[in-house]
Amino acid sequence: MANFKEIMSRPERLTGGHRMCAGCGGTIAARNVLKALKPEDKAVIANATGCLEVSTFMYPYTAWKDSYIHNAFENAGATLSGAETAYNVLKKKGKINSTYKFIAFGGDGGTYDIGFQSLSGAMERNHDLVYVCYDNGAYMNTGIQRSSATPHFADTTTTPVGSVSTGKPQNRKDLAEIIASHHVPYVGQTTFIGNFSDLHSKAEKAIYTKGATFLNIMAPCPRGWRYATEDIMHVCKMAVETCYWPLFEVIDGKWVLNYKPKTKLPVEEFLKPQGRFKHLFKKGNEDLIAQFQKEVDERWEQLLRFCEE
Amino acid sequence: MxxxxxxxxxxxxxxxxxxxxxxxxxxxxxxCTGDWRVDVPEFLAEKCKQCLLCTPVCPDAAIPVKDGKRLDFDFKHCKGCGICAKACPFGAIVMKKEEK
Incomplete structure (x- = not known):
């Protein structure tokens, strides 16, 4: 992989001037995934409906330097499968010479929920593409409704905290594990840490591994999570250090843990900066935090078993 | 055209x-999204060690990098989120109130 300075010196493929919120995590994810593309290669981007789709391409302003396909909520996987197949045919006929890489972006709503069947199909057919989920754990674009990626007890507009509710009653599903069960050549889970070497190297592997690959990137949303906008790197760090959001990859079916904290921090460190979990710190709600911790511990133990750590 | x-x-x-x-x-x-700003970052070039840790964290690609070195902010696009100021280990970015 190119070193950090080289990667950051590459030309921008997602320009400024898009209308995502100040401090948006989704944009940080997309921008850094594209940094992993070799400058000489071109890309075709499909985007499931979401903040990223409606705010980065407001006709006639596009923030994308590469070819970009607007897409409905549910079919980014299918659209890109078709584009990739067409490319292969044209390349075979000698009508295209340049190298194109195929990348789909979707939020957790468009990936975990609504786009799930077309994603599953694209993975099973093993098209040569990457699907990148920027997971901010709710339908942020339409006003913070819960999704199947929303963590337990989070306050959202469809699971509002009040006298009869303590936030989302269910747990979140593990999409990276589900996609790994499709037996695709590469699955990676990452977020924003330090100089982004984890994200850049996983994006490069995902883009340049032949076949269907999947990246799950935790991308905090300051509006929906209600933390101070400038604290995004701290929130990500705490997600990793508490083992709420472990960094791992699955290469040809082999699970690899990329980071194991020396001291696993209590999950409160991750929950505390976020307004959506404020109610958990009220007197009498200690058992809810204990429950959250238990869930994190169980999943972490399971991951360690998968990775044979 | x-x-x-x-x-x-x-x-x-x-x-x-x-x-x-x-x-x-x-x-x-x-x-131009620069007019969204409430706070504005100031780049203190003399404190900067060119570690570039501020560059991947910018959602607006508003920290131009040329030949491995960052330049001053692109104020046409910077929305003033302040993530870069927190990411800088050397205090070379300070946030101030935007004067309109």
């Missing part, structure tokens, strides 16, 4: 592009 030169609120429907397609990339670069 770029599509942003003639596609605006006053364009006649006959003159918009078929299918709402546009035929070039990166046109958003011409759009």
């Amino acid at each position: 770029s599509s942003i030169d003639f596609i605006n609120e006053n364009v006649n429907w006959k003159n918009i592009t078929p299918g709402g397609e546009i035929y070039e990339g990166g046109t958003a670069d011409e759009f």
Whole structure:
């Protein structure tokens, strides 16, 4: 992989001037995934409906330097499968010479929920593409409704905290594990840490591994999570250090843990900066935090078993 | 001619592009989001060690990097989120109130 300075010196493929919120995590994810593309290669981007789709391409302003396909909520996987197949045919006929890489972006709503069947199909057919989920754990674009990626007890507009509710009653599903069960050549889970070497190297592997690959990137949303906008790197760090959001990859079916904290921090460190979990710190709600911790511990133990750590 | 030169609120429907397609990339670069700012970052070049840790964290690609070195902010696009100031280990970015 190119070193950090080289990667950051590459030309921008997602320009400024898009209308995502100040401090948006989704944009940080997309921008850094594209940094992993070799400058000489071109890309075709499909985007499931979401903040990223409606705010980065407001006709006639596009923030994308590469070819970009607007897409409905549910079919980014299918659209890109078709584009990739067409490319292969044209390349075979000698009508295209340049190298194109195929990348789909979707939020957790468009990936975990609504786009799930077309994603599953694209993975099973093993098209040569990457699907990148920027997971901010709710339908942020339409006003913070819960999704199947929303963590337990989070306050959202469809699971509002009040006298009869303590936030989302269910747990979140593990999409990276589900996609790994499709037996695709590469699955990676990452977020924003330090100089982004984890994200850049996983994006490069995902883009340049032949076949269907999947990246799950935790991308905090300051509006929906209600933390101070400038604290995004701290929130990500705490997600990793508490083992709420472990960094791992699955290469040809082999699970690899990329980071194991020396001291696993209590999950409160991750929950505390976020307004959506404020109610958990009220007197009498200690058992809810204990429950959250238990869930994190169980999943972490399971991951360690998968990775044979 | 770029599509942003003639596609605006006053364009006649006959003159918009078929299918709402546009035929070039990166046109958003011409759009100013700098006026969203409440706080503004100040780059203290003398404190900067060129570690570039501020560059991947910017959602707006508003920290230009040339030949491995960061330059001053792109204030046309910077929305003043302050993530870069927190990411800087050397205190070379300070946030101030924007003066309008």
